[in-house]
Amino acid sequence: MPSLTDLANPTRFMRLSAALLPWMAGAATILLAIGFYLAWFVAPADYQQGETIRIMFVHVPAAWLALMLYTMMAVSALGTLVWRHPLADVAQKAAAPIGAAFSLICLLTGAFWGKPMWGTYWVWDARLTSVLVLLLIYLGIIALWRALDDSGRAGRAVAILTLVGFVNVPIIKFSVDWWNTLHQPASVFRADGPTIHPAMLWPLLILALGFTLLALALHLAAMRAEIMRRRVRTLTILEAERHDRLAMQGLPA
């Protein structure tokens, strides 16, 4: 089992991730296929919510993943600032758009479910609002990545912003709960056991695992792309310098 320190070598990371990626993508595909089959054809319709309950099978994993990816970013931020791990800012940069996408999916599926059930696409309810604020924080982080040219500096600045956001997210959650609540409370992770029926719980858990693997596979692929982008950038600079040197010596390139 390689430790995080071994992964600090980008070449080793590239080799390992290239071996790992097809397996993760394959497992994600199989789990998502099984999960969607169970969710669409096997799981019963809800006695109150009818067929719309099936939206929940995408909505809930998306919400979990939006939070999980932010937590991953916060851990990567610590990696950047404390341990100066060379791949931590790559991990963080790759996670931000995926997390933003999952929070957007969570909001959109919630809106499609809310229209028939609550009679409106959007209400200013506490949980909806905290996910919306989370999306705004994600977008701010992406904006800061784009605003700073130097990737090393951008990585450290974004790491600080991520950690400040990480401290703030529970406070925002708490304050928004105080402000207004309509969304149902948590029904899967509870001290007295889940309150949803096993026929719905199983597809949900399988889909949650599938989406998690999908998110991790996307994350690995995005990290590989970012490493290659940086390599291309470095190689381009080296090539340009070589041309400059040759030009100074009066030789043709």
Next chain:
Amino acid sequence: MTRAFIAIVGRDLALAARAGGGGELALVFFLTLVVLVPFALGPDLALLARIGPAILWLGALLATLIGLDRLFQSDEEDGSLDLIRASALPLELAVLAKGLAHWLATGLPLALAAPMLGLLVALPIEAMASVAATLLVGTPALSFIGAAGAALTVGIRRGGLIVPVLVAPLTVPVLIFGVSASNSALGGAIPFLTPFLILCALSLAAIVVGAFAAAAALRQAE
């Protein structure tokens, strides 16, 4: 160390007062925002009185956020930020001094002007006191959360809009509890003191987190 701290506060206050540093400009901006709202909503005084605290809080929030990108940027441009970094004063305390000066130059005048502007939105007298009090204890949080945002973007040349985009989501709790406490004077189930004390706690936490985060960001930006 105390002398350096006081020197930074004094210098920033002098800059805010004399060199068009934005202290009085934030006030004018605040006034303009509050004046614009009735044009958008219509001159219904009952409606304005009901949403008055919210208007004043939003105005104060925007007036604080708009000028924030200059907080460290001007120091970076004229080189004084390098002197502050090199001085014996810990960077956290220097940020504390700059945040304090920013609050004295913008947050405090906004809180003091709020009752006057409350007249424009037909706020009852008892609500004016609570709006002013919440702004007084809430605006330090805005200054210091904003200081962290300003420090993160210190090297960006076209940074104007990015600071509000970064900072605004983080100010949601301050806005919620500020408006919630102010509204208690207009009637409602929530007593004044509960959200007010949480607002105080948010401000205190923001001063600490903001100072450390901004100092860390300024060190990274070297």
